[in-house]
Amino acid sequence: MEMPEMFSVEEASEFREKIRGHIEDGFSSFVLDFGGCAFIDSTGLGVIVSSYKKCVENGGTIKLKAMNANVLKIFELTRLTHVFEIL
């Protein structure tokens, strides 16, 4: 899934609905492509974490790729680099 340029409150809500639909359709593993994402905040992190927990419950996972330095720093500071596999 391609992540939006700004992954904040409004975009996080849209992402939640989108990934929830995919999970309901039976998908349980996702790669989130941050190649076009320049910003993420705690709301965005929270939605990714809650989606990850649903995927794991269903036997899947979420992996992350192509994060820029600022976005990666947010994952590092919040120690989520210990949770997600980064490709």
Next chain:
Amino acid sequence: MNAVQKEIRLYGLEQHQGIIDGIIQELGLEDYAFDIRLILIEAITNAYYHGNLSDCTKPIIVRYLLSGKRLELQVEDSGEGSGSLVFPEAISGDELLDEGGRGLYLIRCFSDKAEMVRNTMYISKCVCPT
């Protein structure tokens, strides 16, 4: 001439990204855009959900002042003020997979000083205007 503190009033979370971009541009702090955007989005989101209890009719007041190399920010909500707002120093292992609880921690990480006094968050950050 002394720098003057400016003030913007907003309601809800629909215009805040544009307002933050305007503040960064006005202050010439594009080199710090990511940090300032993160601090202000987290502070405004906190004010909206926890101070104003998601009520779009209640104002959030953002004040900003660049004095030399010091950026002073204030975000005031319309609530009564929380007596025990803590800016965490770390995310513990037990909290790793919590959905919330990272906003105040990130504000602390990206600022030099952050504190909540009554219903106003005071944030200070050292910057070098370009």
